[in-house]
Amino acid sequence: MxxxxxxxxxxxxxxxxxxxxxxxxxxxxxxxxxAAIIAGDDATTEQLEKIRQTMGxxxxxPLQLVQWVYQLLQGDLGVSLLSGAPVLGMIxxxxxxxxxxxxxxxxVTVSVAIPLGIVAAWKQGRMLDRAVMTFSVLGFSVPTFVVxxxxxxxxxxxxxxxxxxxxxxxxxxxxxxxxxxxxPVLALSGVYVALIARIxxxxxxxxxxxxxxxxxxxxxxxxxxxxxxxxxxxxAVPILTIIGIGIASLISGxxxxxxxxxxxxxxxxxxxxxxxxxxxVIQGLILLFSFFYIFINLVVDVLYPIFDPRIRY
Amino acid sequence: xxxxxxxxHADGNVQMLGDPSLIVHATPxxxxxxxxxxxxxxxxxFVALLILSVVIVVALAAPLLGTIDPVAIDPGSRLRGxxxxxxxxxxxxxxxxxxxxxxxxxxxxxVGAGATLMSITLGLLIGVLAGYFRAADAIIMRVMDGIMxxxxxxxxxALVSLTGGSLLTVLVxxxxxxxxxxxxxxxxxxxxxxxxxxxxxxxxxxxxxxxLLVRHMVPNTVAPLIVQGTYVFAAAILTxxxxxxxxxxxxxxxxxxxxxxxxxxxxxxxxxxxxxYPGIILAATLLSVNVLGDVLRDLxxxxxxxxS
Numbered sequence: 001m002x003x004x005x006x007x008x009x010x011x012x013x014x015x016x017x018x019x020x021x022x023x024x025x026x027x028x029x030x031x032x033x034x035a036a037i038i039a040g041d042d043a044t045t046e047q048l049e050k051i052r053q054t055m056g057x058x059x060x061x062p063l064q065l066v067q068w069v070y071q072l073l074q075g076d077l078g079v080s081l082l083s084g085a086p087v088l089g090m091i092x093x094x095x096x097x098x099x100x101x102x103x104x105x106x107x108v109t110v111s112v113a114i115p116l117g118i119v120a121a122w123k124q125g126r127m128l129d130r131a132v133m134t135f136s137v138l139g140f141s142v143p144t145f146v147v148x149x150x151x152x153x154x155x156x157x158x159x160x161x162x163x164x165x166x167x168x169x170x171x172x173x174x175x176x177x178x179x180x181x182x183x184p185v186l187a188l189s190g191v192y193v194a195l196i197a198r199i200x201x202x203x204x205x206x207x208x209x210x211x212x213x214x215x216x217x218x219x220x221x222x223x224x225x226x227x228x229x230x231x232x233x234x235x236a237v238p239i240l241t242i243i244g245i246g247i248a249s250l251i252s253g254x255x256x257x258x259x260x261x262x263x264x265x266x267x268x269x270x271x272x273x274x275x276x277x278x279x280x281v282i283q284g285l286i287l288l289f290s291f292f293y294i295f296i297n298l299v300v301d302v303l304y305p306i307f308d309p310r311i312r313y
Numbered sequence: 314x315x316x317x318x319x320x321x322h323a324d325g326n327v328q329m330l331g332d333p334s335l336i337v338h339a340t341p342x343x344x345x346x347x348x349x350x351x352x353x354x355x356x357x358x359f360v361a362l363l364i365l366s367v368v369i370v371v372a373l374a375a376p377l378l379g380t381i382d383p384v385a386i387d388p389g390s391r392l393r394g395x396x397x398x399x400x401x402x403x404x405x406x407x408x409x410x411x412x413x414x415x416x417x418x419x420x421x422x423x424v425g426a427g428a429t430l431m432s433i434t435l436g437l438l439i440g441v442l443a444g445y446f447r448a449a450d451a452i453i454m455r456v457m458d459g460i461m462x463x464x465x466x467x468x469x470x471a472l473v474s475l476t477g478g479s480l481l482t483v484l485v486x487x488x489x490x491x492x493x494x495x496x497x498x499x500x501x502x503x504x505x506x507x508x509x510x511x512x513x514x515x516x517x518x519x520x521x522x523x524x525l526l527v528r529h530m531v532p533n534t535v536a537p538l539i540v541q542g543t544y545v546f547a548a549a550i551l552t553x554x555x556x557x558x559x560x561x562x563x564x565x566x567x568x569x570x571x572x573x574x575x576x577x578x579x580x581x582x583x584x585x586x587x588x589x590y591p592g593i594i595l596a597a598t599l600l601s602v603n604v605l606g607d608v609l610r611d612l613x614x615x616x617x618x619x620x621s
Contacts, residue, residue, distance in 0.1 A: 251466075
């Protein structure tokens, strides 16, 4: 087990290196002089030269890459061009709302989607199944920001149940914190509930055709036991995989949702950095999110044998 | 064992000579058409096809549908509600919302088609290279892994912010994150047909590599690429709308659904329609493309179909 985890950890190193190189290449090899973009339209030649020097842009590109990776390994993501603050510190400051949103979404998604998928598989082909599948296609197709605005329109503006926008940290009390998080979490959950419910349903339906299910029924197990103990456990691996993919792809949803609801999280930071062309911040955030994505994949791989002991390392 | 000769009948079915158990299915063409017709009988599929057709017709015939110039500014009639002059009201610049929604269909379809064409072409080229030339494989696939590990929306945002928003840069920014998925698909098909007897026969006959690839191997990728293409199409439309909504997409003067929603944010409480009209049309378009994509997948890839 430990050897496997070590091996998997080591295997992520080339991918991470590739991500770093791709991110570096995007920012350095795209047409246009970063110094000119940063300095603005009416910069003098001296100003441009100074920016090039401080950013190390006057050195050859391979050397820039080495220098940048060296700083990365020391945990130095550089400083914001806009505020001069260290990028790592900015990320830490904005982590809270994003974590709250992501955690809330994962809890809601898993606790809604898996029961929905089980029920749909159980009532396969009947009205309930059709309803779940219709919802699933809908949830998958309606963009998060459209869902978000529909929720704001009906539940905030028309009904007045929730504040329209904004964020209060947990330290201001649980109720104000939770009240402002309900709609963002609902809006973001839709697409993942759709995805996970669909896979749960199809994996259970596939397992239900196996011999051991017939055996379980033959020995007189109730439908509940067959579904929950025999079918669900054996359908765990695809469900786990899709949950992992869902968590990893939460990032895009977080960017959009935070923008709609004005939550001061990492997603909002990405958009601010992009609009201000604050390259070190963009770079740092892309790296962080990519490493998170790789990490989630690693966790899923390690969890497989726990959910399905037939999988050995 | 007697030789088995299959003679296609005039009606497209296969007449079976010899051991019937050895012949599994009829000619694909007949099965495909009848399956296509039967799946069109299902109401959701019919509705999806209807919606998509309407969007396409509207996009093509935009100037004929009672629209006015979608970018014409009229400060005298800002932020109006529904009226006979402005069917869906006007935005903060006095531009006609109905005309903008109609012309927005053009933008979305162009972006969707353009990005699909580009990512399929690039992905096919790179995928064939990786699948056939083993030396190139390792390097290509590591680069693809690297691109895939970067969340696609972030990659697209970064590319647009670097190159400045224009139709072309947005298209490229949407295409790049989609390419690795196409590459993986093409590569896996090429790898699996490499060992097929007919490919080995072609090789032993001395077929040149380009002919071998184009005549014998690439045709196998067509069916999966059509299915993948519909998903890329939907993803491209969604990504464009998301980018434009975040303010990192098409230039604001282009009437795209995402731009309309982005501009409508400040006036949402006053005129929710500024966001909801383009939003609902966008959702309906994506929904119909996804439903039709599922139908195509079921028809072209029976193994996947059984799973879902």
